[in-house]
Amino acid sequence: MTELEPVVVTSPLQAKLSETAAPVTVLSDDELIMKMGHSIGETLKQELGITSQSFGPGVGTPVIRGQSGPRVRVLQNGIGSNDVSQLSPDHATSIEPIMADKIEVLRGPATLLYGSGAMGGVVNVIDNRIPGYMPSKLLGGAVEQRYDSVADESSTALKADGGKGILAFHFDGMTRDRGSMSIGGAGIDANAAQALDPSLAVIQNPHGFLPNTYAHTFNGSTGFSLVGDPGFAGVSVNHMENNYGIAPDGSGVSNTRIDIKQSKYDFKSELKQPFSFAETLRTRLGYTDYRHAELDGGLNNQPFKPGTGFTNKTYEGRVELTHNPIGPFKGAVGFQAVSSEFAAFDFTGAQTIVPTSQINGFGVFGMESFNSGPLLNQFGARVEQSSIDPASGTNYSSPNGLPINSSYNYTPISASASSLWKMDASNSLNLALTRSERAPQVQELLSHGFHDATRSFEEGSPNLTTETSYNLDLGYKFKADWMRAEFDLFHNWATNYIYQQRTGQFVQQDPVTGLALTCGSSANCTPVVQSRQGDAIFKGYEAKLVFPVMESHSGLLDLTLFSDYTRGEFVSGGDVPRMPPLRFGLQWDYTLHAWSANVRFTRGEAQTHPGANDTATDGYNLLTLGTQYQIKDFHDTKIMLFAKANNLLNENIRNSVSYLRNFAPEPGRGGELGIRIDY
Numbered sequence: 001m002t003e004l005e006p007v008v009v010t011s012p013l014q015a016k017l018s019e020t021a022a023p024v025t026v027l028s029d030d031e032l033i034m035k036m037g038h039s040i041g042e043t044l045k046q047e048l049g050i051t052s053q054s055f056g057p058g059v060g061t062p063v064i065r066g067q068s069g070p071r072v073r074v075l076q077n078g079i080g081s082n083d084v085s086q087l088s089p090d091h092a093t094s095i096e097p098i099m100a101d102k103i104e105v106l107r108g109p110a111t112l113l114y115g116s117g118a119m120g121g122v123v124n125v126i127d128n129r130i131p132g133y134m135p136s137k138l139l140g141g142a143v144e145q146r147y148d149s150v151a152d153e154s155s156t157a158l159k160a161d162g163g164k165g166i167l168a169f170h171f172d173g174m175t176r177d178r179g180s181m182s183i184g185g186a187g188i189d190a191n192a193a194q195a196l197d198p199s200l201a202v203i204q205n206p207h208g209f210l211p212n213t214y215a216h217t218f219n220g221s222t223g224f225s226l227v228g229d230p231g232f233a234g235v236s237v238n239h240m241e242n243n244y245g246i247a248p249d250g251s252g253v254s255n256t257r258i259d260i261k262q263s264k265y266d267f268k269s270e271l272k273q274p275f276s277f278a279e280t281l282r283t284r285l286g287y288t289d290y291r292h293a294e295l296d297g298g299l300n301n302q303p304f305k306p307g308t309g310f311t312n313k314t315y316e317g318r319v320e321l322t323h324n325p326i327g328p329f330k331g332a333v334g335f336q337a338v339s340s341e342f343a344a345f346d347f348t349g350a351q352t353i354v355p356t357s358q359i360n361g362f363g364v365f366g367m368e369s370f371n372s373g374p375l376l377n378q379f380g381a382r383v384e385q386s387s388i389d390p391a392s393g394t395n396y397s398s399p400n401g402l403p404i405n406s407s408y409n410y411t412p413i414s415a416s417a418s419s420l421w422k423m424d425a426s427n428s429l430n431l432a433l434t435r436s437e438r439a440p441q442v443q444e445l446l447s448h449g450f451h452d453a454t455r456s457f458e459e460g461s462p463n464l465t466t467e468t469s470y471n472l473d474l475g476y477k478f479k480a481d482w483m484r485a486e487f488d489l490f491h492n493w494a495t496n497y498i499y500q501q502r503t504g505q506f507v508q509q510d511p512v513t514g515l516a517l518t519c520g521s522s523a524n525c526t527p528v529v530q531s532r533q534g535d536a537i538f539k540g541y542e543a544k545l546v547f548p549v550m551e552s553h554s555g556l557l558d559l560t561l562f563s564d565y566t567r568g569e570f571v572s573g574g575d576v577p578r579m580p581p582l583r584f585g586l587q588w589d590y591t592l593h594a595w596s597a598n599v600r601f602t603r604g605e606a607q608t609h610p611g612a613n614d615t616a617t618d619g620y621n622l623l624t625l626g627t628q629y630q631i632k633d634f635h636d637t638k639i640m641l642f643a644k645a646n647n648l649l650n651e652n653i654r655n656s657v658s659y660l661r662n663f664a665p666e667p668g669r670g671g672e673l674g675i676r677i678d679y
Helices: 029-035 040-044 108-113 190-196 442-446
Strands: 024-028 050-054 060-064 072-076 102-106 121-126 139-148 153-164 167-178 181-186 207-210 215-228 231-246 255-272 278-297 305-326 329-346 352-372 375-390 408-410 413-422 427-438 448-451 456-459 467-479 484-509 516-518 526-552 555-570 583-592 595-604 620-631 638-646 670-678
Touching: 024 029, 024 040, 029 040, 029 620, 029 638, 040 050, 040 060, 040 102, 040 121, 060 072, 060 121, 102 108, 108 121, 108 352, 108 375, 108 413, 108 427, 167 231, 329 448, 352 442, 352 448, 375 442, 442 526, 456 484
Parallel strands: 072 121, 456 526
Antiparallel strands: 024 102, 050 060, 102 121, 139 153, 139 670, 153 167, 167 215, 181 207, 215 231, 231 255, 255 278, 278 305, 305 329, 329 352, 352 375, 375 408, 375 413, 413 427, 427 467, 448 456, 467 484, 484 516, 484 526, 526 555, 555 583, 583 595, 595 620, 620 638, 638 670
């Protein structure tokens, strides 16, 4: 078997993948192309410990070991996406994976470089939007075209990189058009939906497809850099538009679509040896202007009209300095600041869901590594100060009538340490300990109103306190000619864990004032979802075994066995809602010269611990195929042809981590074809 070069993880310490003491996942090159989905969560969902929190096909945010939202920070080139995908499960992230050069998932001490409270981890999507080096060609790039039959989806992406002298440039753009998604059976699990909401009358239950799930997306960027021996400095501009639909609830009352627009302006620089004691100085600055409208209508030829709106204008900056080795210590220190203005409102003006709030935060962080005999050690710390200042408004009523503060202030303190013990050439053992604190987010504190897309009345809690988690991670790796093995065990203790849960109560909206009224016997009742706190314990594992079955002139054949599991329980009793199920399966990988193929079978067990006032999900069998063929050095270009077959058994899969699982199953049987040309 040909040994691949170790993958270098992009962080200030530039550690090799084999030398990290905490679990790290890296997707790049051909592997990234083959696993590419229409969202970050969809792209990563085959990785151990990671699932996608789907909300219909338009949304797919990553869930890591049962954690999502603010506990999984999604970054682009080291700074936040600064959309509102962390605030609610119906909000798509603004980052397009098809434009990525690499996607990394970090856990342990390295996460403290990017924010506190990332109990699940950090997903960093890396691209060349701001060139950090001078390309070898005056003009080069890539073109990629995909077609997916499951939703009659067509996507086109183009990248161009080049430069001359000290000026480097980058252009990219993508567009995606999708029809209504095919599914393997009924769209609505009527029994489960009506068990949660007895007032729901399912009069339209689609079969074989999900109406209102068509979508259109556009994303384009341009960037320039000055590149020289001392380093580089550059800027970029990005604009994104995304219009997608939410699967209907079958009541025949109204459909919901989400129309997102975002503009982003970034600056990035890196200086080599700027001072006598420093190796590099990295700077990132960004401004994001994000807004989206949730549109209601679409039935009986009714036009879509704005219902709920969200805006978020954010400035973010960070500076990292990697110092020269001090004795055995290598490390980095830095400063990060974020300032945003956030609001959620009803377009009719009848109510304010979250008052316009000024949110400020800054943090200092550091990470060091050193060797002690066979041990590779790493530790990090981060201290933050964050504040939320809500503005007073005449159309806002606080949750439960509780008074809200003029300012909420928090000081999260987090620390982490890990060690990697290379016992010999074949065996290594790693241990990571993390204590992280997370301040409540604005919607967890102050939400109070009807949210169209989630079909819920969301109620925050102004008395929430800082969440603290203690995470223990133990891993073992074995590497030999006949087998490679990876095992990771984790145990997380979380105090004052913040979560959203149905209360079992229902309200209805006054058509004149927009206020919540006690729900009578009429239809159009809306469930109440409330932010709560409680001590919780999370535990689980990830495991993988890789066996080289054949290596000969007939090709290479590998067998991979895999499994992952997460269990979340409250200390006081009961289950943490929306946990992934036990998964296990196998994958065959075959390679012969320029051609490769794989077949993957995944068994997901039933999730019988859904949490209070929620529904269980059945087990499923997922069978997929993939193949690719490389044509290299064809007139100085590289051509890759690829094809995938998804959900070949056409199962009706309900995703246990999805808020919309009773109304939107996962995609049915479909085939995907694509071509990528690198020139």
